[in-house]
Amino acid sequence: MAPSAITAATTPPHGIKTAALTASAVYHQIEAQSGLRPLDASKLIFTPTTTPMSVPAKGDAEAYISSQCSDHMITAVWKRETGWESPELKPYGNLSLAPTASVLHYATECFEGMKVYRGYDKKLRLFRPEANCARMLISATRIALPAFEPSELEKLILALLEVDGVKWLPKTGDFLYLRPTMIGSAPGLGVATPREATLFVIMTFMPSLNKEGGLRLLASQNGVRAWPGGFGFAKVGANYGPSLMATGEARARGYDQVLWLLNGQVTEAGASNFFIVWKTKAGNMQLVTAPLGNKIILDGITRRSIIQLAKERLSDELELVERDFTMDDIVEAVNEGRIVEAFAAGTAYFVAPISAINYNDQDLDMPMYEGDSGKYTAILKTWLMNIMYGKENHPWGVVVKEKQ
Amino acid sequence: MAPSAITAATTPPHGIKTAALTASAVYHQIEAQSGLRPLDASKLIFTPTTTPMSVPAKGDAEAYISSQCSDHMITAVWKRETGWESPELKPYGNLSLAPTASVLHYATECFEGMKVYRGYDKKLRLFRPEANCARMLISATRIALPAFEPSELEKLILALLEVDGVKWLPKTGDFLYLRPTMIGSAPGLGVATPREATLFVIMTFMPSLNKEGGLRLLASQNGVRAWPGGFGFAKVGANYGPSLMATGEARARGYDQVLWLLNGQVTEAGASNFFIVWKTKAGNMQLVTAPLGNKIILDGITRRSIIQLAKERLSDELELVERDFTMDDIVEAVNEGRIVEAFAAGTAYFVAPISAINYNDQDLDMPMYEGDSGKYTAILKTWLMNIMYGKENHPWGVVVKEKQ
Numbered sequence: 001m002a003p004s005a006i007t008a009a010t011t012p013p014h015g016i017k018t019a020a021l022t023a024s025a026v027y028h029q030i031e032a033q034s035g036l037r038p039l040d041a042s043k044l045i046f047t048p049t050t051t052p053m054s055v056p057a058k059g060d061a062e063a064y065i066s067s068q069c070s071d072h073m074i075t076a077v078w079k080r081e082t083g084w085e086s087p088e089l090k091p092y093g094n095l096s097l098a099p100t101a102s103v104l105h106y107a108t109e110c111f112e113g114m115k116v117y118r119g120y121d122k123k124l125r126l127f128r129p130e131a132n133c134a135r136m137l138i139s140a141t142r143i144a145l146p147a148f149e150p151s152e153l154e155k156l157i158l159a160l161l162e163v164d165g166v167k168w169l170p171k172t173g174d175f176l177y178l179r180p181t182m183i184g185s186a187p188g189l190g191v192a193t194p195r196e197a198t199l200f201v202i203m204t205f206m207p208s209l210n211k212e213g214g215l216r217l218l219a220s221q222n223g224v225r226a227w228p229g230g231f232g233f234a235k236v237g238a239n240y241g242p243s244l245m246a247t248g249e250a251r252a253r254g255y256d257q258v259l260w261l262l263n264g265q266v267t268e269a270g271a272s273n274f275f276i277v278w279k280t281k282a283g284n285m286q287l288v289t290a291p292l293g294n295k296i297i298l299d300g301i302t303r304r305s306i307i308q309l310a311k312e313r314l315s316d317e318l319e320l321v322e323r324d325f326t327m328d329d330i331v332e333a334v335n336e337g338r339i340v341e342a343f344a345a346g347t348a349y350f351v352a353p354i355s356a357i358n359y360n361d362q363d364l365d366m367p368m369y370e371g372d373s374g375k376y377t378a379i380l381k382t383w384l385m386n387i388m389y390g391k392e393n394h395p396w397g398v399v400v401k402e403k404q
Numbered sequence: 405m406a407p408s409a410i411t412a413a414t415t416p417p418h419g420i421k422t423a424a425l426t427a428s429a430v431y432h433q434i435e436a437q438s439g440l441r442p443l444d445a446s447k448l449i450f451t452p453t454t455t456p457m458s459v460p461a462k463g464d465a466e467a468y469i470s471s472q473c474s475d476h477m478i479t480a481v482w483k484r485e486t487g488w489e490s491p492e493l494k495p496y497g498n499l500s501l502a503p504t505a506s507v508l509h510y511a512t513e514c515f516e517g518m519k520v521y522r523g524y525d526k527k528l529r530l531f532r533p534e535a536n537c538a539r540m541l542i543s544a545t546r547i548a549l550p551a552f553e554p555s556e557l558e559k560l561i562l563a564l565l566e567v568d569g570v571k572w573l574p575k576t577g578d579f580l581y582l583r584p585t586m587i588g589s590a591p592g593l594g595v596a597t598p599r600e601a602t603l604f605v606i607m608t609f610m611p612s613l614n615k616e617g618g619l620r621l622l623a624s625q626n627g628v629r630a631w632p633g634g635f636g637f638a639k640v641g642a643n644y645g646p647s648l649m650a651t652g653e654a655r656a657r658g659y660d661q662v663l664w665l666l667n668g669q670v671t672e673a674g675a676s677n678f679f680i681v682w683k684t685k686a687g688n689m690q691l692v693t694a695p696l697g698n699k700i701i702l703d704g705i706t707r708r709s710i711i712q713l714a715k716e717r718l719s720d721e722l723e724l725v726e727r728d729f730t731m732d733d734i735v736e737a738v739n740e741g742r743i744v745e746a747f748a749a750g751t752a753y754f755v756a757p758i759s760a761i762n763y764n765d766q767d768l769d770m771p772m773y774e775g776d777s778g779k780y781t782a783i784l785k786t787w788l789m790n791i792m793y794g795k796e797n798h799p800w801g802v803v804v805k806e807k808q
Contacts (some may be wrong), residue, residue: 095508096498097472098499099585100608103507103508103641103646106641107642108645109508143649144649177511187607188469188471189583190468190469191674192651193673202503204593220633229636237509238511239589241506242634244596275672289579
C-alpha cells in the first residue's frame with residue numbers, strides 16, 4: 001500500500017467539513033483502511049493470569065480511588081503500515097510507553113465509559129454496548145486515531161467479561177465499570193497523526209456517585225468546555241483535563257460540578273448531560289435538554305435512552321424537547337415558579353437529581369418533590385435500572401455469556 | 405497537611421476567573437503547596453547509563469521520525485500528600501504507566517519545546533530558557549498539574565545538557581530539541597485533579613522544518629483551535645491532538661498547515677504564531693500579529709522575541725502592531741497590493757516564510773521579495789540565529805556549562 005493511501009486512512013476526505021464529522025467521514029476512515037488488517041476479535045490470543053488478584057471488599061475506598069482493575073485486560077495494537085495486530089486478552093498490568101509517545105504530548109486519546117450489571121436474575125448485562133462502540137469510532141476519528149469495526153470492539157469487551165465476570169462481579173445489584181481506551185502509542189514528537197495506536201479495555205471498580213440531597217451545580221461564568229468547530233461531541237481526553245481547573249474551583253466553593261455554559265446557553269453538567277423539567281408559560285410540561293446539532297455536547301447513551309423512554313412512555317404528561325436554552329430562561333422559570341425538577345444523566349453519575357444551580361452568585365433551588373429526587377427523575381431512573389438489572393426484559397439490556 | 409489544604413494546591417482561589425488564569429493563580433498554586441516538598445534540583449540523583457547509545461548519522465530519517473533521544477533523561481515525581489520527590493537524571497527509557505493513569509484518559513499533560521544550539525564559538529546555548537520554564541508553570545496550572553519553581557526546572561534541563569551535550573550535539577550550527585513534559589501519572593479513573601504527576605525532560609533529534617518555496621496555509625473554514633474561556637494560551641496536549649484532523653485535511657489538499665481562524669479572525673498558523681507585514685491604506689508599514697488578550701493564542705517565546713527585536717531595531721521602518729485582524733483584512737490588502745510578506749514563528753518551525761494562504765477555495769499569494777523569504781522575515785531570522793548560535797552576544801542566549 002502506497003504511503004499516501006495509508007495517510008489518507010486517518011485524514012478526512014475533501015469536502016468533509018472539519019467540525020461536521022459525519023457518518024461519511026467515519027465511513028471513509030474505515031474504507032481507506034481496507035487494504036490493512038482489520039480489528040478482528042476472532043483472532044484473540046488469551047493468556048490467563050498466573051497471579052490472580054484478590055477482589056477488594058465492598059466499599060474498599062482505595063479500590064475506588066485507584067480504580068482497581070480485574071485480573072485481565074484486552075489490548076490491540078494498530079500500525080499504519082499493516083493495520084491491527086491480533087488482539088490479546090492477557091493479565092492486567094502496566095503499559096510501557098516511550099517518553100515520546102504521542103498520547104503523552106498531544107492528547108491523542110479517546111475512551112468509552114460503560115457499566116456491566118449483575119442482574120436480579122444473576123445474569124450479567126451490558127446496556128446498549130453497540131452504542132458505546134459506535135461512539136468510540138467517532139471519537140477515534142475525531143482525534144486522528146485509527147478506525148475499527150465497532151462490533152469487533154464489542155466482541156472483545158464480551159471476551160473480557162466472559163473471563164472476569166463471575167469472579168469480579170458476583171453480587172446481584174452490583175456493577176463494574178468498563179473503560180475501552182485508545183491511545184497514540186508511537187514514539188515521535190512530530191505533531192502528526194500517530195503511526196501506531198494501542199486499544200485497551202479494562203474493568204474497574206467505581207463508586208456509586210449518588211449524592212444525598214442532590215447535586216449542586218455552579219454555572220460557569222468564564223470557562224467554556226466546548227465550542228462550535230471544536231470537539232465537545234467526542235469522548236476525547238482533551239475535553240476532560242481542561243475542565244478540572246473549573247471543577248476544582250466549583251468544589252472549593254461547595255458545589256459538586258460545573259454547569260457548562262456557552263454564550264449563556266446551558267450545555268452539560270460536569271461530564272453528564274443536563275435535563276430540566278419545567279412548565280411553559282402556557283402551562284405545558286416539558287422535559288428539556290440541549291440539542292446535538294452544533295456538536296458541542298456529548299451524544300450520551302443515557303441521554304439518548306432517557307429521550308426515547310420519555311417519548312415512548314411519558315408523552316401523555318410530558319413533552320420531550322431538544323432545544324437551545326439559557327440560564328436566563330431558567331432564572332425566569334424559577335422566578336415564575338415553573339421549574340419542576342432537574343437532573344444530570346450519564347454513565348458515571350447515572351440519573352442524578354440536581355438540587356441547586358448557582359448563577360451569578362445566586363443559588364437557584366431546583367425542586368425535589370419526592371424528597372430525594374424529582375418525580376420524573378425517579379421514574380426514568382427506575383425504568384433504566386429495571387432494564388440494566390434485568391427486571392424488565394428489553395433489547396437495551398444485552399446478556400453476557402459467562403464461563404461457569 | 406489537611407486534605408482540604410492539599411486539594412487547594414491545584415484549585416484556583418475564589419475570585420480568580422477560570423479562563424483568566426493570571427499570575428495570581430500561579431502564585432496561589434505555588435503558595436498552597438508551601439507545606440509540601442518543592443521541586444529541588446540540588447537533590448538530583450544521577451545514575452549514568454551503562455549502555456550508551458550510538459548517535460545517529462546526520463540526516464538519519466528514522467531518528468527524526470521516532471524522535472531518537474539522547475542517553476539520559478530527567479524525571480521527577482510529585483505526590484499530593486508529600487510534594488516533589490528527588491529528581492533523577494537517569495538512563496533514557498520507557499515509562500511504566502497504569503492503564504488507568506490520568507494522562508491516558510483525561511489529557512492531564514503539558515509540555516515545552518526548546519532547542520539547544522551548538523554555537524559558532526563551540527559553546528552550547530539555550531534561548532531564553534527561563535521563559536519556557538515560566539510558561540510550563542502556567543500550562544501545568546491550567547491543566548490541574550502541580551506547581552514548581554521554574555528556575556528549578558531550568559537547572560534540571562541544564563543538568564541533562566551538561567551530561568549529554570558534548571556527545572549528542574558536537575557540531576557547530578546544529579541543534580537538538582528539548583521536551584520538558586508533565587503528565588498525570590496516578591492510577592484512577594475519577595475525573596479529578598491527578599494525585600500524582602511525573603515531570604520528565606528528554607532531548608531529541610528534530611529535522612529543520614524549513615520548506616523550500618515557503619509554507620502554504622489553508623485557512624480553517626469550520627475547525628476552531630481555541631475559544632475565549634478555553635485553553636489556547638497554554639501548551640497542553642488538548643490543543644494538539646484535536647488539531648490533527650484538520651491538519652491532515654490540509655495536507656491532503658496540498659497545504660502545509662492550517663491557518664486557524666476564530667470568527668474570521670486570524671489566530672495561529674499550525675502550531676506557530678502568525679505574522680504579516682503590510683502597508684496600511686495610509687501607506688504605513690506594519691508588522692502585525694494577533695494579541696494575547698483573549699488568551700486564545702500561545703504566548704510564543706519566538707513571537708515575543710520578534711516583537712521585541714522589531715520594536716528595538718526596526719521601528720524606523722516598521723510599526724509593530726498586536727491587534728485583532730481578519731482574513732477579510734488580508735484579502736483586502738492582497739487586492740490592493742499592500743501585502744509585503746508573511747511568516748510563521750515558533751520553536752519547531754522557527755521563522756518560516758509563508759508563500760500562500762488558501763481562503764474560501766482561493767490561493768492568496770504572499771510575496772517573498774528576497775526569493776526564498778520576505779525581507780523582514782530574513783532579517784529577523786538572522787538576528788535570532790545570531791543570538792542562538794553566539795554570533796551576537798545577547799542576554800537571550802544562555803551559555804550551558806558542559807562536562808569536558
